[in-house]
Amino acid sequence: MTQKFETRIVHSLVKIFPDQELAETAAASGAALLNEVFSYQVAYRSKHLMPEVKVTAESGIGDRITLRSVGLVPSEYPVQHDHDDNMLRTTPGLYPDPLLPLNGDGVLRAYPGQWRSIWITVNPQNEVKPGLYPIVIRFESASGDKLAEERFELEIIGASLPKQQLLHTEWFHTDCLTTHYHTEAFDEKHWGLLRKYIQTAVEHGVNMLLTPLFTPPLDTEVGGERPTVQLVDVEVTGEDGYRFGFDRLKRWTDLCDACGIEYFEFSHLFTQWGAQHAPKIMATVDGETKRIFGWETDASGEAYRAFLNQFLPQLVDWIRENGLESRSYFHISDEPTLDHLGSYGSARNIVKDLLEGFPIIDALSDYDFYEKGLVENPIPANNHIDPFLEHGVTPLWTYYCVSQYKKVSNRFFSMPSARNRILGYQLYKYDVAGFLHWGFNFWYTQYSKRVIDPFRVTDAGGAFPSGDAFLVYPGEEGPIESIRMEVLREALQDLRALRLLESILGREAVLEALDEGLEEPITFSSFPRDADWLLSKREWMNGKIKEHIHKSAVSS
Known part of the structure; x- marks a missing residue:
């Protein structure tokens, strides 16, 4: 290192990474559509400690630009022991992930000899005219001396991404907000936090929200x-008799509407991994709040069956009264295995007629569940999706989590961001209807035994590789986003850009272009690994969109 800064x-x-030489070459230009969020970074390194470095952005679209500092968080468990070789590193240490707001003066600290970066986000929001916009990021010392500046040219292309077709849910853990922010469930502070977190989810392509009828x-x-x-009020009125209140659920759906949520996935009606018990359900009994169902409840027993026979018809009536029929989805149990075919089938039979006409979706990876007619809308993991594709299952969703770490896309800290972003191309190629992930903001240890500080514990207490359990961190006033969340949004924007290109060239031409030049066609387990392929393919797409705009202008 020869320069001071x-x-x-x-x-x-x-x-x-702060302990690694920066090998990437400079990238001084990029392009985005009128309603597309564009991100890039300016890396910096100081020879000496500099406690105060001021960073500013200068541009004709400066009001559309946000600067954040890429923070470092620890990972004690970066990846499983038998991982594949598509990893950045596998050792414990500090990993770049949270995107931290700069203080009001835009001041940060530069550590001696460490590469760090500023994350620049441009959000045109359909309010910037097409054209070329220089962006200058300037670094100054505490005394006002210029340390460095970097010029980037962003082209805004005169076309808009189409509306997202993909149904996308990142499971929203409402209780994690109460425990971290020390609120009561659904008090006014909690509702305010819910709004901020839901808005952030929507801005990043989430259009379906896990809705806790009862504690999931x-x-x-x-x-x-x-x-x-628990959003539904329950009162025990007699032996096997219940009264239900939906006021809190109505406030929830109204809030979701205001934030832009389009679909509701009502929380699971039976316990995870087998559907053998009832979820925790609280009720007013003789004026006192008590738990009336839970682990001690046999899912197929008469008591819980009687409860569902009263509750679900009233819920369905409420859904219809509020015009939510086409926006409502249900779950039975999460991730059942072949050992649970009997208990899952029993649970399904209990609710099948009660929920007639509503889609039931569940994350499960054994094709037998679909083949035996136990689930009409399966969500297989991306490493178990092939049998579903081979049999032409439609509509077909997919998901990944802790177990999907060989060959397929995922978003652990230790993985390259290209392995996160490739998902958009895969979803397009296989015309996938929905994508589910379990961890938007899971800030507990495994099995929810203890609360954790996600800035210090990023692996759910040593249970899941860092990056699996959450996409956002809890800031003082609301969510702090992550690199992984921004890159996932880029993947969904790629998907929408492919849909736009399909409307111009036709689907077959787009599919042919995706695989052009590759040794193997893109699948869920085979795909280009390097970022350059992704960026060049998107550049090609942008070029075709610009050609179409030009031809349309000439012909008119």
């Missing part, structure tokens, strides 16, 4: 329970 522009798919029976220790977050 070095800077370099790099694209958004670079993860910059997810990642809960057998015999244990998670904090109560």
Whole structure:
């Protein structure tokens, strides 16, 4: 290192480690559509400690630009022991992930000899005219001396991404907000936080939200329970008699409408991994709040069956009264295995007629469930999706989580960002209807035994590789986003750009172009690994869109 202060522009798919030399070449230009969020980075390194470095952005679209500092968080468990070789590193240490707001003066600290970066986000929001816009990022010392500046040219292309067709849910853990921010469930502070987190999810392509009719029976220790977050009021009126209230659920759906949520997935009606018990359900009994169902409840027993026979018809009536029929989805149980065919089938039979006409979706990877008619809308993991594709299952969703770490796309800290972003191309090629992930903001240890600080514990207490359990961090006033969340949004934008290109060239031409020049066609387990392929393919797409705009202008 010869200079006192070095800077370099790099694209958004670079993860910059403080203890690693920066090998990526500079990238000084890019392009985005009128309603597309565009991100890039400016890396910096100081020879000496500089406690105060001021960073500013200068551009004709400066009001559309946000600067954030890429923070470092620890990972004690980066990846499983038998991982594949498509990894950045596998050792424990500090990994770049949270996108931290700069203070009001745009001041950051530069550590001696460490590469760090500023994350630049441009959001045109359909309010910037097509054209070329220079962006200058300037670094100054505490005394006002210029340390460095980097110029980037962003082209805004005169076309808009079409509306997202993909149904996308990142499971929203309402109770994690109550425990981290020390609120009561659904008090006014909680509602305010819910709004901020839901808005952030929507801005990043989430259009379906896990809705806790009752406390979701997810990642809960057998015999244990998670904090109560129950939207439906229940009152016991007599033996096997119940009265239900939906006021809180109405406030939830109204809030979701205001934030842009389009679909509701009502929380699972039976416990995870087998559908053998009822979820925790709280009710007013003789004026006192008590738990009336839970782990002690046999899912197929008469008591819970009687409850569902009363509750679900009233819920369905409420859904119809509020015009939500086409926006409502249900779950039975998460991730059942072949050992649970009997209990899952029994649970399905209990609710099948009660939920007639509503889609039931569940994450499960054994084709037998679909073949035996136990689930009409399966969500197989991306490493178990082939049998479903071979049999032409439609509509078909997919998901990934802790177990999907060989050959397929995922988003652990230790993985290249290209392995995150390739998902958009895969979803397009196979015309996937929906994508599910379990961890938007899971800030507990495995089985929800303890609360964790996600800035210090990023692996759910040593259970899941860092990057699996959450996409956002809890800031003082609301969510702090992550590199992984921004790159996932880029993947969904690629998917929408492919849909736009399909409307211009036709689907067959787009599919042919995706695989052009590759040794193997793109599948869920075979895909280009390097970021350059992704960026060049998107550049090609942008070029075709611009050609179409030009031809349309000439012909008119």
